[in-house]
Amino acid sequence: MSAWYLSPLRKTLKTLLSWIETRQGESPRKDQASLLGREVHVPTPLVTAGSAAVLFFVLLPETGLSPHKIWALAGMLAFLVFFFVMYFRYDLPQFVNDDEAVFLTGLCLVLGVIFVELGLGIKGFPVYALPIGAIAVVVTLLLHIRLALLITFVLAIVAGVLNKFSFATMMVTFFAGTAAMLASKSVRQRGDIWRAGFHVAWVTAVAIYGLGLFNAWSFKTVWAQLRWAAPLNGFLCAVIPLGLLPVLESFFSRVTPITLLEVGDFNRPLLRRLMMEAPGTYHHTLLVAAMAEQAAEAIGANSLLCRVGMYYHDIGKLVHPEYFIENQTMRRTPKDKPEMHDKLNPSMSSMVIMSHVKEGVALARANNVPEEILRFIPEHHGTSLIKYFYMRALEQNEEEAPPAEIYRYSGPTPHSRETVIAMLADSSEAASRSLEEPTYERLLDLVEKIVNSKFMDGQFDNAPVTLADLRKIINSFAHSLSAIYHVRIEYPELPEQDASRRLPPNQSQML
Ligand SMILES: [Fe+2]
Ligand SMILES: [Fe+2]
Structure with missing residues (x-):
């Protein structure tokens, strides 16, 4: 006798599979695959669930392992996924059926969280140099500037949460990310990404100075905070996209300006x-x-x-x-x-x-x-x-x-x-x-x-x-x-000029 749970499980799996099949059928890229070669095809629900799962396991050790905190984190992430889906539907409908865009969004989110984790894990790494701006540059150039703003916002919250719920970290990384996003909008050559890095550097410096004013830090403390953080953040926000963009461009059918x-x-x-x-x-x-x-x-x-x-x-x-x-x-x-x-x-x-x-x-x-x-x-x-x-x-x-x-x-x-x-x-x-x-x-x-x-x-x-x-x-x-095909005015002929000054007739016509 089969177990009582097998029948509903089978039914759910069948529904999910048929749904994935129909979604793939709707994908704008599907019937080009044969002619245009490599395509990235990961169904949207899988990407969404995968990104949420990665975020869950990265954030879990920070929030604590008590049952109510696990539930709270899962609820927050479910809310975040819902927020993203709604945002895509209402603001960027061109990406809703584009599996590749959703995959890239999920990948950028996960990469951003990894950068934050790495930054916080390296001893002596300045906390205000977490390179969220690098993800903002990549998303602006490969997807959409408004999506870059949303991802910057989410990653800034994640950075704040991971750094012991620090509001200051959230604020500085958000401003630096926004600067990167705005500066990369006008990127036309690879060298322009360095300019975006420069903007990230000075915005980070100003944000840290603002924090100092808020907290009545001494000049020495402010200088100690921004001395390394500002240039390092700017440098990373230029170097990481310069390295990442060619790789992402070769894997996805997206091109930067x-x-x-x-x-x-x-x-x-x-x-x-x-x-x-x-x-x-x-x-x-x-x-x-x-x-x-x-x-x-x-x-x-x-x-x-x-x-x-x-x-x-x-x-x-x-x-x-x-x-x-x-x-x-x-x-x-x-x-x-x-x-x-x-x-x-x-x-x-x-x-x-x-x-x-x-x-x-x-x-x-x-x-x-x-x-x-x-x-x-x-x-x-x-x-x-x-x-x-x-x-x-x-x-x-x-x-x-x-x-x-x-x-x-x-x-x-x-x-x-x-x-x-x-x-x-x-x-x-x-x-x-x-x-x-x-x-x-x-x-x-x-x-x-x-x-x-x-x-x-x-x-x-x-x-x-x-x-x-x-x-x-x-x-x-x-x-x-x-x-x-604009209408041209007819030029009036000048009176007959001296014939001796004319060009000789074309050789080929004389033959
Ligand atoms: Fe043609
Ligand atoms: Fe043509």
Whole structure:
């Protein structure tokens, strides 16, 4: 006979497993795993429970082992978890289904507690130099500045509790952490992290001085406290992120603005090749990058990621640049020169066009382009239909319609607001080239049509984009495109000048 507790236990486990399964299904990263390689997948409930358990066992020896204290600590941590979950839901909803972001948050919290424990455990380590600011820098750069504030607050409480419920420790570490968070917001190069360290140092010094004023410490006591604590805290808050960020960036598909700027440098070999070997695509890339950056700013998405992602979105065209219209430089009208695709049947042409996605992913991976940027390559086309060649195939096979599936990109569809912008900027820029007399109203109408058709085609089904966002993107694109195609005034011709001062005719024309 089976034990009485087995049946409810089995039931609970089954429910938990099926819940984890459905949650994984909802994860924005899931169906990219095959194409984009390594993914960190730890279900959110496991991360939450794990982080709470680590905090529990770290704090337990400090609070004492009596039953009522154990209960109080468990209750406090349960409350903390509840607070975090609510905060994510209401303030950072983009992270709710993002297992990776939750995992990173839990990891940073645990790392912060370990730093505090280590700092307090090392004999002679200045207590006001607990490097909570280092965690604030990492969270600001990899996740979100508001989340960094929350984590700083929680870690400052933990530091206070672990240091015999010291309010002073809590206060100084909180101010130092806040300084690190604010200073790292504007970090653009690795060297800027040292600047954040400098800000942490002086804020720590001021906070200790303030404490001294409160407690009527003598100057000697204040100096003894801040002499080592301030510079050491600043130093650690720069050195730890400098060491941690590359490791975390390689394990998680998150990039800091520092890496983005490094990857977006046109002196990098891949971008240089684009400039030299596919000038048309390079020009298109610059236009869509500017458009995407502005639209991202309009909806509060990551504009730097958008810009750099666009630099790489068509990198796969480097393999066969001549098959893409923008690189057929001498061809102004269809009659000018036979097109590369004239020799191919529509299904073959669409295969060549589609191959730029796979080639792009391979090229980017071979050049160590971060995953977050790599996503722009497959997602900027999603599962869109290559209409031009599909229509050509329809014209050629009048009796039997060809299957539309073979004229569709393999996807995945956009999973972030940034890649939605990428898809729309790419299509809008391409379509606007064929517009005669591109006035603002005509451009607005064109972009609106493109957004509508992508929306109806289900391209945004997996992206956290709202209708209000789409409206802002449309307006932003219409503005950018009308700036590109602004009406130029016609310059009046000067009266005929002395012919002897003209340039000699082109040699090639004389032949
Ligand atoms: Fe493309
Ligand atoms: Fe493109």
